[in-house]
Amino acid sequence: MTGVGGLxxxxxRRERFALPWWLLGACLxxxxxxxxxxxxxxxxxxxxxxxxxxxxxxxxxxxxxxxxLLENIGGEVVFxxxxxxxxxxxxxxxFLIGRHxxxxxxxxxxxxxxxxxxxxxxxxxxxxxxxxxxNLAVGLLAFAAATGxxxxxxxxxxxxxxxxxxxMVFAALTAVAxxxxxxxxxxxxxxxxxxxxxYVLRAAGDVGNGALSWVSPIGWGQRxxxxxxxxxxxxxxxxxxxxxxxxxxxxxxxxxxxAAGLVxxxxxxxxxxxxLGSPLGLAWRLQRxxxxxxxxxxxxxxxxxxxxxxxxxxxxxxxxxxxxxxxGGAADIVNSYLALTAMTLALVTGAYVVVAALRARGEETSxxxxxxxxxxxxxxxxxxxxxxxxxxxxxxxxxxxxxxxGLAYGLTVSDAGQVPRLIGVALxxxxxxxxxxxVVILSIGWLPRVAAALAWVVFGYCAxxxxxxxxxxxPSWLQRASPFAHTPQAPLDPLxxxxxxxxxxVAAALAxxxxxxxxxxxxxY
Amino acid sequence: xxxxxxxxxxxxxxxxxxxxAKALDGLDLTVESGQVHGFxxxxxxxxxxxxxxxxxxxxxxxxxxxxxxxxxWRDAVALHRRLAYVPGxxxxxxxxxxxxxxxxxxxxxxxxxxxxxxxxLERFDLDPRKKARTYSKGNRQKVALVAAxxxxxxxxxxxxxxxxxxxxxEAQFQQCIHKVKQEGRTVLLSSHILAEVEALCDRVSIIxxxxxxxxxxxxxxxxxxxxxxxxxxAQPLTGIDTLPGVHDLVLxxxxxxxxxxxxxxxxxxxxxxxxxxxxxISTPPTLEEMFLRHYGDEENATANANAx
Numbered sequence: 007m008t009g010v011g012g013l014x015x016x017x018x019r020r021e022r023f024a025l026p027w028w029l030l031g032a033c034l035x036x037x038x039x040x041x042x043x044x045x046x047x048x049x050x051x052x053x054x055x056x057x058x059x060x061x062x063x064x065x066x067x068x069x070x071x072x073x074x075l076l077e078n079i080g081g082e083v084v085f086x087x088x089x090x091x092x093x094x095x096x097x098x099x100x101f102l103i104g105r106h107x108x109x110x111x112x113x114x115x116x117x118x119x120x121x122x123x124x125x126x127x128x129x130x131x132x133x134x135x136x137x138x139x140x141n142l143a144v145g146l147l148a149f150a151a152a153t154g155x156x157x158x159x160x161x162x163x164x165x166x167x168x169x170x171x172x173x174m175v176f177a178a179l180t181a182v183a184x185x186x187x188x189x190x191x192x193x194x195x196x197x198x199x200x201x202x203x204x205y206v207l208r209a210a211g212d213v214g215n216g217a218l219s220w221v222s223p224i225g226w227g228q229r230x231x232x233x234x235x236x237x238x239x240x241x242x243x244x245x246x247x248x249x250x251x252x253x254x255x256x257x258x259x260x261x262x263x264x265a266a267g268l269v270x271x272x273x274x275x276x277x278x279x280x281x282l283g284s285p286l287g288l289a290w291r292l293q294r295x296x297x298x299x300x301x302x303x304x305x306x307x308x309x310x311x312x313x314x315x316x317x318x319x320x321x322x323x324x325x326x327x328x329x330x331x332x333x334g335g336a337a338d339i340v341n342s343y344l345a346l347t348a349m350t351l352a353l354v355t356g357a358y359v360v361v362a363a364l365r366a367r368g369e370e371t372s373x374x375x376x377x378x379x380x381x382x383x384x385x386x387x388x389x390x391x392x393x394x395x396x397x398x399x400x401x402x403x404x405x406x407x408x409x410x411x412g413l414a415y416g417l418t419v420s421d422a423g424q425v426p427r428l429i430g431v432a433l434x435x436x437x438x439x440x441x442x443x444x445v446v447i448l449s450i451g452w453l454p455r456v457a458a459a460l461a462w463v464v465f466g467y468c469a470x471x472x473x474x475x476x477x478x479x480x481p482s483w484l485q486r487a488s489p490f491a492h493t494p495q496a497p498l499d500p501l502x503x504x505x506x507x508x509x510x511x512v513a514a515a516l517a518x519x520x521x522x523x524x525x526x527x528x529x530x531y
Numbered sequence: 532x533x534x535x536x537x538x539x540x541x542x543x544x545x546x547x548x549x550x551x552a553k554a555l556d557g558l559d560l561t562v563e564s565g566q567v568h569g570f571x572x573x574x575x576x577x578x579x580x581x582x583x584x585x586x587x588x589x590x591x592x593x594x595x596x597x598x599x600x601x602x603x604w605r606d607a608v609a610l611h612r613r614l615a616y617v618p619g620x621x622x623x624x625x626x627x628x629x630x631x632x633x634x635x636x637x638x639x640x641x642x643x644x645x646x647x648x649x650x651x652l653e654r655f656d657l658d659p660r661k662k663a664r665t666y667s668k669g670n671r672q673k674v675a676l677v678a679a680x681x682x683x684x685x686x687x688x689x690x691x692x693x694x695x696x697x698x699x700x701e702a703q704f705q706q707c708i709h710k711v712k713q714e715g716r717t718v719l720l721s722s723h724i725l726a727e728v729e730a731l732c733d734r735v736s737i738i739x740x741x742x743x744x745x746x747x748x749x750x751x752x753x754x755x756x757x758x759x760x761x762x763x764x765a766q767p768l769t770g771i772d773t774l775p776g777v778h779d780l781v782l783x784x785x786x787x788x789x790x791x792x793x794x795x796x797x798x799x800x801x802x803x804x805x806x807x808x809x810x811x812i813s814t815p816p817t818l819e820e821m822f823l824r825h826y827g828d829e830e831n832a833t834a835n836a837n838a839x
Binding site: 527 | 623
């Protein structure tokens, strides 16, 4: 354990840019939800109506939490936001632990550290301490956000403690995964799968008799019922699980070699298949797994949205305030709901396309583009290979999202025609999504060093405009700059070709300009 | 074709700056077709920058660069069909096997020789089924070497290709380069392993701080530097210290040890002969000595200047 203190200080220094954003994001979720809920349901009558309409709506319960929480306004906030805060905090812990343990070991950086006067367990202990500090910070911020928006103190303390507890479970789980798997991405995959499982299990439990919620870390947190029952004892489960997982991780660490996992990687093919012989073949090979993950994720998200499409009409009839958030008002409720969800699905696809297009820059900075560009591959062909996968990939992801929403909604209203209709609606956002890809190419061409930061800022801007423009007073010229604002909000508005073609042309122009920048600059810097 | 100009690579007055840092400061380099040319210099002297300019990855700030009769920046793709490259720091895609990488790079270059590929895998004792993530530095380097050597490229650009290889593999590498030379192909070999350069290279260029400080055959370079002499004569040795080009003289009556500028060697030997030479040991300068003389920091250079 020698050297934990020094390592911890070093880790905090490495995290000084990324970690604050995670903390801020989790805190903002609580803040926004608490403000919004208290505005929407400011009287006991409103809450009673909400309880009535949601009590029978399994889809909303499956997406949020146990309806028992809807007793008072504090509980309502927990009901709405706890699962999502849990997901954000779980991902924060996953990356935090993964980055400082397995990723460092894989890159070889940890070898240098371990050759110094540093104990074998020190890295793991320091990383878990770091996660602990981060989770305490998230708890404190959530507590401040809840009490700051005038929710009761005792419930807020439990709410915050429950978030911290869920975070620690995923920190300890990642610590175990980092011992088992040799590859960081595989470890992340395993933890993300567990997180998805935790969400689904608590959904099944909350809809059913509640038993399954007790095998989900998110369920443990929700079933403390902050503000409603304020019971602390369910948090004993995550405390026990964290202790157990921490012990298991330490024991596994003692039994494995440095840089090795418990699962040996299998050998692969000795020769390349016919498909792996061109820049495009390589880009496809590098991105196909990630594409499959995004498409599956958006299919499920689309299905989740689609499954409540039918009951939304009833829900809004009971809560007329909600209609204010839907474009088109209460008149065409289902269509405006579908339009809003299609836009949300398109935004998530926007995140995919940023990741996919940034892959080109990642290849360049890691030095892997160099041997490729030393072959008869032109810069144009190299860039086009990654861009092609991003473009075709985002079309596939949008189609998967539309298919999920269409299938689920079509099933609830017994109309197979919803499948092609909603796929069409989703694909209407392709030009807007491609503008994001083009912005990435533009910044890779002209401002490569800040390309990633710039691309995510533009994405964040689009997301804020799309989701909050109506709730906050954002000047209209600022709204008009987002490509998503120029896409007709189908199926509420008819999908017309002209705006799509114009947005598509903007995307093409940006991408071509980006290539012009790439053509004339030094590569690898 | 390059044969027309005679030089596969012709660089004159090449400059390149990154911000305020000057990486290349008037570099000259000529590599004749069919020769193995050694490219020596300390870390950070600009070897890799030069090779990246030759690959069209970096744009030259000034000077002229011709490679295989073309412009490396403008004609990059056409030229790349005719060359193969081994980077100094080989980064591979972690989830792709070594065999797949070799095929991929070969196909993107325009095809590779299947039989030669398999022979090279055997020769370098490389398991092509392992994912690149699991390879050591030496094995990653072998992947890049096999990919380059399995091609029919007329020019090989090798940036410290053997820095991670063991002596056995180093010997295999030298055999391969000998074969490449017999086939009349051209090699630019950047290296730190002087024995390797002495064994393989027809000509050598030494660069320092982005500038060429020496260039020529090993023989020519030796001529420019000092030869160590140990001599025993019948008559007492006198007047040696006043001879031009003699350095670091240690004199005891009939015995003397000193270094002499190779250009002055003839004059010194004429002066020794009348004294009745009983034994004479002449040691030509090793590449190491030339290397150290050029690389030695400014302090060292000043010290030498004062001594002479």
